[in-house]
Amino acid sequence: MRRPERVRSHLSGPWYNCRMTKPTYAIEATDLTKSYGKNHVLKGINLKVERGTMLALLGPNGAGKTTTVRILSTLLPFDGGTVTVEGHDVRTQPDEVRRVIGLTGQSAAVDELLTGRENLTMMGQLYRLTAASAKARAQELLEEFDLVEAAERPAKTYSGGMRRRLDLAVSLIATPPIIFLDEPTTGLDPRSRIAMWDIIKRLMANGTTILLTTQYLEEADQLADRIVVIDGGKVIAEGTAGELKSKVGKDRLELTFESTAALEKAGKALGKTVVDTNAKDYTATVVIQDINTDVKNTLAALEREHVKLVSMAVHKPTLDDVFLSLTGKQKAAEPNDQKKEAK
Amino acid sequence: MATELVFSKQPKWALAALDSLIMIKRSSMHILRNRDQLLGTFFQPIMFLVLFASVFGGAISKALPPGVSYLNFLLAGIIVQTLAFGSSTTAIAICNDMQKGIVDRFRSLPMSNLAVLNGHVVSDLFRNGFSTVIMLLAGVVMGFRSSASLTDWLLIAGILALFTLTFSWLSAIMGVLADSVEGVQWLSFIIVFPLTFASSAFAPTDSMNKYLKLFAENQPITHIIEAVRALILHRPIGDHGWLAAAWCVGVLIVAIPLASYLFRHKTTK
Numbered sequence: 001m002r003r004p005e006r007v008r009s010h011l012s013g014p015w016y017n018c019r020m021t022k023p024t025y026a027i028e029a030t031d032l033t034k035s036y037g038k039n040h041v042l043k044g045i046n047l048k049v050e051r052g053t054m055l056a057l058l059g060p061n062g063a064g065k066t067t068t069v070r071i072l073s074t075l076l077p078f079d080g081g082t083v084t085v086e087g088h089d090v091r092t093q094p095d096e097v098r099r100v101i102g103l104t105g106q107s108a109a110v111d112e113l114l115t116g117r118e119n120l121t122m123m124g125q126l127y128r129l130t131a132a133s134a135k136a137r138a139q140e141l142l143e144e145f146d147l148v149e150a151a152e153r154p155a156k157t158y159s160g161g162m163r164r165r166l167d168l169a170v171s172l173i174a175t176p177p178i179i180f181l182d183e184p185t186t187g188l189d190p191r192s193r194i195a196m197w198d199i200i201k202r203l204m205a206n207g208t209t210i211l212l213t214t215q216y217l218e219e220a221d222q223l224a225d226r227i228v229v230i231d232g233g234k235v236i237a238e239g240t241a242g243e244l245k246s247k248v249g250k251d252r253l254e255l256t257f258e259s260t261a262a263l264e265k266a267g268k269a270l271g272k273t274v275v276d277t278n279a280k281d282y283t284a285t286v287v288i289q290d291i292n293t294d295v296k297n298t299l300a301a302l303e304r305e306h307v308k309l310v311s312m313a314v315h316k317p318t319l320d321d322v323f324l325s326l327t328g329k330q331k332a333a334e335p336n337d338q339k340k341e342a343k
Numbered sequence: 344m345a346t347e348l349v350f351s352k353q354p355k356w357a358l359a360a361l362d363s364l365i366m367i368k369r370s371s372m373h374i375l376r377n378r379d380q381l382l383g384t385f386f387q388p389i390m391f392l393v394l395f396a397s398v399f400g401g402a403i404s405k406a407l408p409p410g411v412s413y414l415n416f417l418l419a420g421i422i423v424q425t426l427a428f429g430s431s432t433t434a435i436a437i438c439n440d441m442q443k444g445i446v447d448r449f450r451s452l453p454m455s456n457l458a459v460l461n462g463h464v465v466s467d468l469f470r471n472g473f474s475t476v477i478m479l480l481a482g483v484v485m486g487f488r489s490s491a492s493l494t495d496w497l498l499i500a501g502i503l504a505l506f507t508l509t510f511s512w513l514s515a516i517m518g519v520l521a522d523s524v525e526g527v528q529w530l531s532f533i534i535v536f537p538l539t540f541a542s543s544a545f546a547p548t549d550s551m552n553k554y555l556k557l558f559a560e561n562q563p564i565t566h567i568i569e570a571v572r573a574l575i576l577h578r579p580i581g582d583h584g585w586l587a588a589a590w591c592v593g594v595l596i597v598a599i600p601l602a603s604y605l606f607r608h609k610t611t612k
Contacts, residue, residue: 075447118372
């Protein structure tokens with residue numbers, strides 16, 4: 001029901017005409033560089049986001065994610081390279097860019113003394129909506145983001161999750177076709193995080209182009225069409241979640257036994273599916289290629305040899321694993337890495 | 344279900360003016376919702392007036408021209424001092440915005456950047472106007488009487504408004520540059536306090552030493568105080584009126600573009 005109507009409301013905006021010309025990519029950054037004195041924050045970032053898709057910018061703290069988003073959203077000048085958003089040059093046409101983007105930053109940028117509703121209508125009017133239209137849209141967003149009850153309360157009384165929802169609602173007030181989400185779930189409790197994911201998924205279903213930054217592999221995996229991994233101001237890998245994961249490695253099954261003898265017996269039973277053993281803890285690690293068959297087969301093999309298990313745990317690949325496999329080093333080894341790059 | 348969005352189609356300057364109006368509304372709402380500050384706005388002028396009139400009144404009245412009561416002499420000085428201190432809240436409000444993500448939000452919108460500063464400066468004018476009215480009422484209760492005509496009062500209001508705008512724009516520059524609210528408060532105190540005391544605000548300048556007198560008689564705040572005082576006491580205004588206006592307009596011509604330049608520049612860091 002809602003979907004075609006929302007798409008139509010895109011077309012009523014001032015970006016109607018630029019949608020007609022249709023540049024290939026909604027966001028395009030080429031050889032983007034940025035330095036603060038001798039501190040080279042971005043060392044040549046290349047990004048392309050196709051219209052209507054989500055790109056996740058994945059990286060640890062200090063990788064340059066926020067700097068990139070601030071540049072793409074016209075907030076920060078940059079040193080080298082070109083950036084276009086919906087075909088508009090960020091440097092020479094910042095106002096045109098601002099009309100087609102919404103930004104949800106890391107620190108929820110809402111006015112704490114104003115109520116949720118006042119925040120929404122004010123921002124709507126600043127987006128050039130008429131007062132009546134801003135009001136109607138505010139009501140719609142309050143309903144959509146489950147903020148109706150809190151609508152007349154000052155935003156400073158909101159919980160962390162509510163504040164983020166309000167912040168995101170504010171960026172959507174004029175239904176911009178492009179949204180930047182800078183770590184939208186950092187610091188949220190699990191329930192608020194899942195609520196936020198649902199909202200983001202709905203946005204995607206409406207055809208919004210999204211650039212999301214995150215430090216969580218799981219988040220990028222859950223939401224994004226494509227993932228760009230950055231570290232130390234450079235893109236170190238990109239692809240779909242599946243492509244990256246195959247580079248990173250699969251889920252692992254960690255099996256703990258009661259003795260060295262049991263561990264050895266298990267090693268024989270499981271053969272070459274075992275990738276790692278730890279004699280001290282009596283543990284063996286098995287790579288899971290297919291969750292539906294491999295766990296069952298592993299347990300069946302142990303059962304056949306009458307090996308008793310003490311415990312069993314599944315480990316998902318983490319961001320650490322990404323860096324381990326992409327750079328061949330732990331994150332702690334990063335300074336060395338950068339020195340090499342500098343040469 | 345989704346509502347059709349309607350965008351206003353107005354010329355650029357009209358939209359920029361609308362941005363400022365929206366921001367003025369926002370800052371005014373801040374003032375009304377900040378209860379502690381509002382109480383201060385109400386009581387501080389009364390406290391100043393009562394303290395100065397009763398502490399210095401007896402001693403200083405001997406140095407005044409005959410027929411002028413200290414309360415009538417003091418009111419112009421204390422109003423200008425209160426306005427000077429009051430305009431530092433512009434700096435605090437702007438500094439507060441700069442510390443939070445809200446400035447990034449505004450800057451990512453297709454709005455006029457100057458609107459944020461405009462909002463704080465103009466809403467501060469309202470708040471200071473309120474302070475001044477409270478002070479005058481308190482003065483009347485304590486025995487202040489003026490022979491000023493309606494035209495005189497309109498002139499007084501004009502001079503005071505111009506002065507407040509000037510100080511608020513200077514204050515805006517401070518708010519943009521400062522790194523913390525504490526810093527702003529400290530800085531505005533050490534600027535405003537000597538400026539207002541080394542003037543004719545609380546005592547005639549005749550008894551000051553040579554250098555202090557030279558400064559006190561020629562600095563802008565004295566011209567403003569003397570212009571307002573002459574109007575209140577219905578005396579000849581002399582050169583003070585046009586000098587006061589010239590100072591304010593001169594400072595504004597520099598301060599407004601400087602504040603907006605610094606605002607754009609600083610926020611892009």
